[in-house]
Amino acid sequence: MYPLIQIELFKIFRRPRTYISFGAIAALILMIQFGLKVDGQEYVDFMLQSLGSFDIEGQVLNGYLVCYIILQLMLIHVPLLVALVAADMISGEANMGTLRLIFAKPFTRSEVLLAKFFATAIYTLLLLVWVAVLALFLSTTLFGTSDFFLMKSSYTIIMNRNDVFWRYVCAFCFAYLSLLTVAALGFFLSAFAENSIGPIVTTMSLIVFCTVLGTLNLPVFQAITPWLFTTHMITWKEFFDVQTDANNNALPGTIENISLIWKSSIVLIVHIIGFVVATLYVVKKKDILS
Amino acid sequence: MPPILKATNLSKRFSTLQAVEDLSFEVQEGDVYGFLGQNGAGKSTTIRMLLSLIKPDDGTIEVFGKSLRQHRQQILQQIGAVIEKPDLYKYLSAIDNLKLFARMSGIHPTTNMLMSQLEQVGLQGREKDIVKTFSQGMKQRLGIAIALIHNPRLVILDEPVNGLDPQGIADIRNLILRLSKEDGKTIFLSSHLLNEIEQVASRILIIDRGKKVVEGAAAELFDPAKTVVELLTEDNNTCAQLIQSSMEWSKKMKPARNHFILMEMHRNEVPAFNRWLAVHPVNVLSLQPRHSLEDYFLQVTTAHQHVPAYTN
Numbered sequence: 001m002y003p004l005i006q007i008e009l010f011k012i013f014r015r016p017r018t019y020i021s022f023g024a025i026a027a028l029i030l031m032i033q034f035g036l037k038v039d040g041q042e043y044v045d046f047m048l049q050s051l052g053s054f055d056i057e058g059q060v061l062n063g064y065l066v067c068y069i070i071l072q073l074m075l076i077h078v079p080l081l082v083a084l085v086a087a088d089m090i091s092g093e094a095n096m097g098t099l100r101l102i103f104a105k106p107f108t109r110s111e112v113l114l115a116k117f118f119a120t121a122i123y124t125l126l127l128l129v130w131v132a133v134l135a136l137f138l139s140t141t142l143f144g145t146s147d148f149f150l151m152k153s154s155y156t157i158i159m160n161r162n163d164v165f166w167r168y169v170c171a172f173c174f175a176y177l178s179l180l181t182v183a184a185l186g187f188f189l190s191a192f193a194e195n196s197i198g199p200i201v202t203t204m205s206l207i208v209f210c211t212v213l214g215t216l217n218l219p220v221f222q223a224i225t226p227w228l229f230t231t232h233m234i235t236w237k238e239f240f241d242v243q244t245d246a247n248n249n250a251l252p253g254t255i256e257n258i259s260l261i262w263k264s265s266i267v268l269i270v271h272i273i274g275f276v277v278a279t280l281y282v283v284k285k286k287d288i289l290s
Numbered sequence: 291m292p293p294i295l296k297a298t299n300l301s302k303r304f305s306t307l308q309a310v311e312d313l314s315f316e317v318q319e320g321d322v323y324g325f326l327g328q329n330g331a332g333k334s335t336t337i338r339m340l341l342s343l344i345k346p347d348d349g350t351i352e353v354f355g356k357s358l359r360q361h362r363q364q365i366l367q368q369i370g371a372v373i374e375k376p377d378l379y380k381y382l383s384a385i386d387n388l389k390l391f392a393r394m395s396g397i398h399p400t401t402n403m404l405m406s407q408l409e410q411v412g413l414q415g416r417e418k419d420i421v422k423t424f425s426q427g428m429k430q431r432l433g434i435a436i437a438l439i440h441n442p443r444l445v446i447l448d449e450p451v452n453g454l455d456p457q458g459i460a461d462i463r464n465l466i467l468r469l470s471k472e473d474g475k476t477i478f479l480s481s482h483l484l485n486e487i488e489q490v491a492s493r494i495l496i497i498d499r500g501k502k503v504v505e506g507a508a509a510e511l512f513d514p515a516k517t518v519v520e521l522l523t524e525d526n527n528t529c530a531q532l533i534q535s536s537m538e539w540s541k542k543m544k545p546a547r548n549h550f551i552l553m554e555m556h557r558n559e560v561p562a563f564n565r566w567l568a569v570h571p572v573n574v575l576s577l578q579p580r581h582s583l584e585d586y587f588l589q590v591t592t593a594h595q596h597v598p599a600y601t602n
Contacts, residue, residue, distance in 0.1 A: 003393055010390065015381055097376040101436070104341040104373065105394040106366040287304075288343035 001111050001118075008119030012085060018123070021081035022130055028077065029134040032070050033142055036061065040143075047151060063140030064148040064164045068240070070135040071171070075234065076211070078131060078175075079182040080204050082124050086186030087199035089116045090283065094194040094290035109284050117187055117276055124179045132172050150240055157242060163252040171236040174261065177268045178233035182207065184275035185229075191282045194290045229271045232264035292355050294319045294444055294476050295340070300349035302335050302500075309335040310500040313349070317478055317493070319443075322470045324491030324508070325480040326587065332500035333480040334374060337448045340478070341371055353444065367396060370437030371446040375453060377429065380422040384413055384432050387421060388439055395440035403439075411435045411465060427458030434465060438475075445469065446478045451486055459486065466490050484587045488512060496587065504586070511583045514557035518544070518580050521551040524573040532570055539563065557581075 012018050036043065040061045048060070090113075093099040102112055148159040159167075185206065189199035210230035213221055225231050238261050243254035255261065293316035302310040310332040317323045327333050338344040340351060342362050351358040353365045378387050385404050392399045399407075408417050411431040421429060430450055437445055447466070451459045467490055469475045481487050487494060488508065495505040504511065523529040530551055534540045542559075544552040555563065560579045567574055580588070 007390055007393055011379065011382075014379075014386070096379065097374065098378060100338070100341075100343055100373045101371070101376055101391065102394065103343055104366060104369070104371050105391075106363040106396060107394070108363070287345060288338065 001107075001115050004107060004111060004115030005118050005122075008089075008115050009122060012119055012123050017088070018085060021084060021127055024081060025074070025078065025127070025131055026134060028074060029070055029131070029138070032073060033066060033139060036066055036069070037142065040066075059144060059146040060149045061143060062146040062148070063136070063143040064145060064161070064168075065150070066139040066143050067136045067168065068148075068150065070139065071131075071175075071236075074131065074135075076207070078127065079179060079207055079233070082127065082179050082182050083186040083200055083203040083207075085123055086120045086183040087190045087203045088196035089120055089187055090190040090279075091193040091199050092190075092196045095196065097290065099290055100288050103288050110280050113280055113283055114276075117184070117279075120183045120187060121180055124183050125176060128172060128176050128179060132168075136168055136172075148240075152241070157240065157250055159240075159242060159250055160252055163242075163250075167239040171239045174236040174239065174265065177265060177272075178229075178236070181229045181233070181268045181271045181275075184272045184279075188275040188279045188282075191279050191286070227267065229268060232267045235261055235264035238264075291319065293317055293352075294321075294354060295323075295478065296352040297336070297340070298350045298352075300336065300339060300351070301347050302332075302339060302344060303347055308500055310339070310346075310497075313497065313500065313502055315495050315502065315505060317444075317476060319476050320470075320474060321493050322466065322477045322479060322491045324487035324494040325478060325497070326482070326484060326487050326494060327480075327497040328482050331482075331497050333482075333497065334448055335500075336497070337371075337373065337446055337478075337480060340446060341369070341373070342366070343373075367440070368443045369446060370395075370440065370442035370444070371448070372430070372433040372437050372450055373446075373448045375426065375430065375449075376433050378421045378432060378436075381420060383418050383420050384408060384424070385417040387432060388435055391436040392439045397440050399439060407435045407439050408432075410438070412461060425458075427454045427461065430454060430458065430462065431465070434462070438469070442475075444476045444478065448480045449482070450479070451481065451483065463489060484584055488584075494583070496583075504583070512581050514581065516581065517555055517557040517560065518584075519553040519555060519560060519563065520576070520578040520580065521553065521567075522549065522575045522577075523551070524575060526551055529567075529572045532572060536566070539566065 044061045090099065093102060103109060145161050147161050148157075148164045150157045150159070182203065186199060186203040189202050190196070193199050207230060210228045214225045214228055214231045238257050239255060241256040242250040242252075243256050244250055295317040298314050300310055300313040301308075313332070313336060325333055325336070335344060339346045340353070340358070342358060354368060356365060358365055379390070382390070385408065388404050388407060389399060392404070405414065405417065408414055411434055413428065413431055413435065416424070416428070421432065424432065434447070434450065437447070450462050450466075454462065463486065466477060466479065470477055470490070479487065479491065491508050493506065494508050494511055496503040521529070526546070526549065530543070530546070533543055533551070533553075539553065542553045542555045544554050546552060553563065557579060564577060567577070
């Protein structure tokens with residue numbers, strides 16, 4: 001299957017469409033960084049207003065905070081960019097008339113599909129690494145590092161600068177699971193269509209739909225929201241919630257709700273496996289008429 | 291010698307449409323097997339079943355003496371196929387497309403191999419151009435190069451001349467003849483154009499509405515002794531009476547079709563018939579000799595025509 005994965009990667013990275021995602025991410029992140037570099041202090045002052053009188057040592061607007069702001073803002077955009085490629089993997093081939101050529105080659109359909117999914121997973125990983133390079137490394141280079149001052153809805157966390165980087169590494173790893181879930185969904189929907197627009201739009205719509213369903217917080221939906229993948233896609237934020245001692249000081253190296261992270265990871269992994277297995281089942285049964 | 295390809299009682303239904311029904315045929319090694327039928331006759335469905343793209347509801351397929359179901363991968367390694375009009379990867383160059391499919395066929399071609407394959411289909415000099423800039427004919431030739439790159443024993447070409455201009459059609463025809471005569475490939479060629487099949491095929495199978503209509507060696511099916519002459523005159527009734535009164539030609543007359551008088555005779559007799567008409571008071575508008583298979587195919591085709599012929 002290794003040659004098949006190589007072939008799929010070759011196809012992905014020779015398509016101009018692939019680079020739209022990398023370009024869009026770079027443009028967004030650079031724009032946010034530029035804005036914060038120019039007017040960031042005003043933003044921080046506004047943020048701190050609500051705290052009243054408060055003494056802070058160090059630089060509040062540092063690379064870690066900028067990275068957090070970027071990740072929050074891009075939470076909805078990166079999955080859409082992943083869908084752009086993942087939802088095209090099967091339907092795009094059907095549209096070009098190459099799916100029938102591929103499936104007439106001496107590989108099983110499962111091998112072809114798994115190679116396609118692994119290639120999509122590699123593309124997703126590279127996209128996330130790109131986000132990490134720009135959002136974390138470029139931000140820390142431009143804004144420096146300091147203790148991480150993070151305002152949550154009802155409390156504020158101050159983390160030691162040496163206690164932040166590993167959290168980002170974990171958050172990015174978790175974000176990879178989230179993006180892979182979106183990729184698997186797009187891949188699954190791609191199996192039903194003969195051009196990529198339908199599955200791309202459907203993937204995006206489902207993300208929006210499930211996100212709205214989750215945020216509505218109405219009792220009628222409470223039975224299903226814990227199982228929606230979108231509910232768990234934001235769990236990466238839990239890596240930035242720390243346990244505190246009796247004096248409410250953050251305990252370095254701790255995570256407040258590790259069980260939620262495990263639960264979310266399991267839900268997302270089950271979604272990924274479910275979507276991929278369903279794709280294999282659908283395509284293996286399917287007559288290739290495209 | 292066992293057939294290289296043997297289909298037995300193939301059937302396939304798509305909801306209410308019986309696309310292929312109880313279809314059986316055999317292809318011998320070295321044949322150029324013409325698979326003929328009008329659009330929607332079931333040719334592409336059959337070909338897709340031969341390539342395991344569509345699962346038959348019934349029937350079996352044996353290729354190289356082995357069951358396709360049980361030895362799919364082994365069999366597909368030795369088949370090259372162009373299925374309808376593939377657009378290929380439009381954003382890749384011709385050579386990249388070729389290399390990619392070669393690797394999918396399990397070979398690691400050298401640049402020389404790739405160039406030689408492109409040369410064989412007349413695409414030398416265009417190897418680095420992206421496929422998006424290619425004409426349909428060039429894409430079709432590249433498709434054939436892709437089908438041949440791994441040196442398959444059996445080449446399946448589904449409507450390879452569809453949508454091509456006359457030069458493109460001639461190019462594909464020459465390519466098929468060269469593959470057959472020089473390289474000894476077995477070719478399974480589908481088309482809805484009888485005259486194209488006629489020029490290259492050694493055996494022919496005609497299907498209509500998914501069923502076999504006729505199968506046989508091209509030499510037999512194109513027997514000149516069974517030439518059908520289509521005659522159109524200013525006054526067909528008078529002309530028909532005239533022919534019926536002739537000892538020589540009356541026996542060769544067949545029931546009229548549409549607004550034509552039909553005659554069946556040896557191809558060599560057509561000039562004599564023409565001369566006979568010329569000395570009689572008949573104003574001939576057209577006299578069209580066709581061999582019986584062409585006539586038959588025309589009958590099948592016209593039987594399903596959606597728009598009636600305009601006869602003013």
